[in-house]
Amino acid sequence: MDSAGRGRAAVTLKDLAAELGIHVSTVSRVLHSDTDVARGAASKETARKVRDLAKLRGYSPDPQATSLRTRRTRAIGVIVPRLSDIVLATMYEGVEEAAAESNHSTFVMNSHDDLDEQRRKAEIMLARRVDGLILGDVHAGSSLVDDLVKRHVPFVLMNRRYPGFPSSTCDDTAGGRLVADHLWSTGHRSVAIIAGETYASTGVDRTAGFVERWHELGGEMPGDRILPSRFDTEGGRQAGEELLRRAGETPTAVFAVNDFAAIGAMGAFRAAGLVVGQDLAVVGFNDTSLAAQLPIPLTSVRSPMLEIGRSAVGMLRRVMAGEEVASIRHPAELFVRESSEAGAVGARRGLRAG
Amino acid sequence: MDSAGRGRAAVTLKDLAAELGIHVSTVSRVLHSDTDVARGAASKETARKVRDLAKLRGYSPDPQATSLRTRRTRAIGVIVPRLSDIVLATMYEGVEEAAAESNHSTFVMNSHDDLDEQRRKAEIMLARRVDGLILGDVHAGSSLVDDLVKRHVPFVLMNRRYPGFPSSTCDDTAGGRLVADHLWSTGHRSVAIIAGETYASTGVDRTAGFVERWHELGGEMPGDRILPSRFDTEGGRQAGEELLRRAGETPTAVFAVNDFAAIGAMGAFRAAGLVVGQDLAVVGFNDTSLAAQLPIPLTSVRSPMLEIGRSAVGMLRRVMAGEEVASIRHPAELFVRESSEAGAVGARRGLRAG
DNA sequence: CTGAAAGCGCTTACAG
DNA sequence: CTGAAAGCGCTTACAG
Numbered sequence: 001m002d003s004a005g006r007g008r009a010a011v012t013l014k015d016l017a018a019e020l021g022i023h024v025s026t027v028s029r030v031l032h033s034d035t036d037v038a039r040g041a042a043s044k045e046t047a048r049k050v051r052d053l054a055k056l057r058g059y060s061p062d063p064q065a066t067s068l069r070t071r072r073t074r075a076i077g078v079i080v081p082r083l084s085d086i087v088l089a090t091m092y093e094g095v096e097e098a099a100a101e102s103n104h105s106t107f108v109m110n111s112h113d114d115l116d117e118q119r120r121k122a123e124i125m126l127a128r129r130v131d132g133l134i135l136g137d138v139h140a141g142s143s144l145v146d147d148l149v150k151r152h153v154p155f156v157l158m159n160r161r162y163p164g165f166p167s168s169t170c171d172d173t174a175g176g177r178l179v180a181d182h183l184w185s186t187g188h189r190s191v192a193i194i195a196g197e198t199y200a201s202t203g204v205d206r207t208a209g210f211v212e213r214w215h216e217l218g219g220e221m222p223g224d225r226i227l228p229s230r231f232d233t234e235g236g237r238q239a240g241e242e243l244l245r246r247a248g249e250t251p252t253a254v255f256a257v258n259d260f261a262a263i264g265a266m267g268a269f270r271a272a273g274l275v276v277g278q279d280l281a282v283v284g285f286n287d288t289s290l291a292a293q294l295p296i297p298l299t300s301v302r303s304p305m306l307e308i309g310r311s312a313v314g315m316l317r318r319v320m321a322g323e324e325v326a327s328i329r330h331p332a333e334l335f336v337r338e339s340s341e342a343g344a345v346g347a348r349r350g351l352r353a354g
Numbered sequence: 355m356d357s358a359g360r361g362r363a364a365v366t367l368k369d370l371a372a373e374l375g376i377h378v379s380t381v382s383r384v385l386h387s388d389t390d391v392a393r394g395a396a397s398k399e400t401a402r403k404v405r406d407l408a409k410l411r412g413y414s415p416d417p418q419a420t421s422l423r424t425r426r427t428r429a430i431g432v433i434v435p436r437l438s439d440i441v442l443a444t445m446y447e448g449v450e451e452a453a454a455e456s457n458h459s460t461f462v463m464n465s466h467d468d469l470d471e472q473r474r475k476a477e478i479m480l481a482r483r484v485d486g487l488i489l490g491d492v493h494a495g496s497s498l499v500d501d502l503v504k505r506h507v508p509f510v511l512m513n514r515r516y517p518g519f520p521s522s523t524c525d526d527t528a529g530g531r532l533v534a535d536h537l538w539s540t541g542h543r544s545v546a547i548i549a550g551e552t553y554a555s556t557g558v559d560r561t562a563g564f565v566e567r568w569h570e571l572g573g574e575m576p577g578d579r580i581l582p583s584r585f586d587t588e589g590g591r592q593a594g595e596e597l598l599r600r601a602g603e604t605p606t607a608v609f610a611v612n613d614f615a616a617i618g619a620m621g622a623f624r625a626a627g628l629v630v631g632q633d634l635a636v637v638g639f640n641d642t643s644l645a646a647q648l649p650i651p652l653t654s655v656r657s658p659m660l661e662i663g664r665s666a667v668g669m670l671r672r673v674m675a676g677e678e679v680a681s682i683r684h685p686a687e688l689f690v691r692e693s694s695e696a697g698a699v700g701a702r703r704g705l706r707a708g
Numbered sequence: 709c710t711g712a713a714a715g716c717g718c719t720t721a722c723a724g
Numbered sequence: 725c726t727g728a729a730a731g732c733g734c735t736t737a738c739a740g
Binding site: 366367368378379382383386420421422423424 | 732736
């Protein structure tokens with residue numbers, strides 16, 4: 001802990017100037033010259049004295065005063081559906097890290113995936129005069145992004161994409177294709193998808209990627225095998241139950257577009273007496289820390305969540321600098337585990353036995 | 355979206371004053387008088403005109419300028435071990451809600467439970483001139499809290515307590531006692547505890563509460579049955595494996611001081627061929643959203659995480675106002691589920707059969 | 709009831 | 725190389 005003496009009043013430029021008997025503008029200039037020599041700002045000796053004293057007194061510039069002058073706050077606003085979703089929390093960790101590295105602070109707020117709340121939280125951020133916004137919760141067809149553009153607010157999208165705006169996401173389409181390849185090659189032909197919320201590009205793209213590849217492989221994917229769902233465990237359980245309730249052949253494999261939904265579905269299947277990994281394959285998405293540690297380890301597609309958050313910051317900095325930036329889709333990787341290891345043969349046998 | 359015109363420059367008091375042909379101080383006074391009549395600030399009519407125009411132009415005061423004058427930022431700093439821990443993320447949701455209600459903004463940072471990082475993050479928050487700090491990651495014996503007191507920084511503790519400083523926590527001791535009662539009354543006599551990190555009061559108190567009550571009931575609790583652990587699934591799995599590896603009688607029940615550790619332990623037990631809920635009872639803590647939805651639903655002690663976060667803000671506001679505040683321990687509640695339903699008789703039978 | 713001034717802490721041309 | 729001034733947007737006694 002520095003001797004920053006923050007008790008009542010922090011050290012100011014004026015304090016330093018008075019103690020050295022020089023003008024505050026000189027102190028300011030020195031502290032802003034990056035070169036050691038302080039070229040143009042002050043004599044070498046003055047510069048040294050200023051820096052030494054600043055350090056000794058634990059000087060740290062008042063960010064409010066600086067902002068008022070420079071009209072920039074070095075603060076970034078981040079809006080996510082909910083931080084209690086580990087996926088978004090991890091992306092935010094990446095945001096925090098990268099923002100700190102470029103000396104930016106971050107405000108985060110939860111929008112609970114509600115359109116009104118998204119707007120409300122964005123307004124709060126803008127009232128705080130953040131320099132830019134990272135939106136992790138964009139909905140398909142939302143008009144918020146257009147309004148932000150009209151108001152010249154610098155922003156980027158994270159986690160979910162929206163055509164026409166820069167975003168940092170996982171390559172969800174490719175991830176969906178990986179799952180299709182895996183299930184097809186292990187012999188499955190009858191599959192279902194727990195597809196997530198229809199307003200989220202993550203679920204939509206993962207589903208589309210799967211279906212696209214499945215068709216290329218010659219598979220069939222009837223529309224009623226694609227179930228929209230909430231993204232949490234409860235949503236996965238409901239979709240899993242719905243799947244079992246339906247007439248007709250039970251699928252031998254289920255692809256849930258995120259790990260939490262997959263876990264909920266596993267619960268539903270188990271409650272119905274099915275053994276996941278034997279009677280039925282289940283695959284999730286994101287490869288959260290839980291997946292590998294579950295009682296029945298879950299096959300999942302890893303999305304580089306930290307990296308997605310980090311890149312979002314990098315992109316936002318360029319947008320704030322007035323540059324055009326292209327969207328990034330981070331590569332996805334499949335991790336096969338026990339929940340889908342038996343393959344369709346085992347699954348069929350299991351179903352007959354059950 | 356208001357007509358807040360944020361494009362390049364936001365509307366200022368000066369703009370409003372100019373348009374109305376009055377002085378900015380009058381505008382400021384009106385906008386600060388809470389009563390409709392603006393008693394003392396301006397005539398009724400002037401007040402009305404000011405307010406109407408402010409609304410029309412979407413005026414929102416510049417927080418940096420306000421802070422510079424008032425020397426308060428209305429910003430709160432929150433430090434947590436990691437937001438990807440759903441427990442802390444949920445507490446933070448409570449913090450965000452309560453802070454927004456009192457018109458405060460919040461910065462959050464992850465310290466990864468590292469002492470240096472805690473200090474570093476606290477310094478960043480203070481350099482940002484937050485009005486107060488909420489620490490969700492205090493370590494037993496940490497000197498950081500003392501340093502903050504010396505520097506007159508208003509702060510409160512959340513999640514973990516530290517004797518002598520105000521904290522908003524779950525009544526972890528009582529929670530531990532609930533688990534002891536439950537396991538004892540279902541016939542268990544041989545139990546083990548996966549106790550979490552020794553620097554965290556949560557794990558320590560939950561363990562102490564359990565042991566205290568266990569002794570009251572006449573139970574025995576050898577020291578080697580208490581295993582420190584990390585708080586995540588991986589830590590729970592390691593502790594679970596360690597437990598099985600040991601010589602001597604395997605316990606019929608295991609209390610893990612948080613849900614994630616419990617899930618990891620369940621994985622280890624299952625890998626060893628044990629069926630949780632039949633061969634062995636497992637109990638967790640926090641009752642995160644996952645617990646009830648797991649393939650084998652997990653018995654857990656519910657801690658009111660949102661409320662813990664909300665109270666932390668209320669306490670901090672009072673500390674910032676110079677009041678003395680007492681710590682709050684929020685009541686805990688036990689939810690019994692399949693993971694511990696069979697009781698010791700079932701557990702013993704299961705063990706013999708296996 | 710309203711105006712005018714001072715000042716929060718900083719930055720940045722502009723002189724000299 | 726260094727000083728002096730202006731001003732970012734606001735609040736708050738102080739006059740009148």
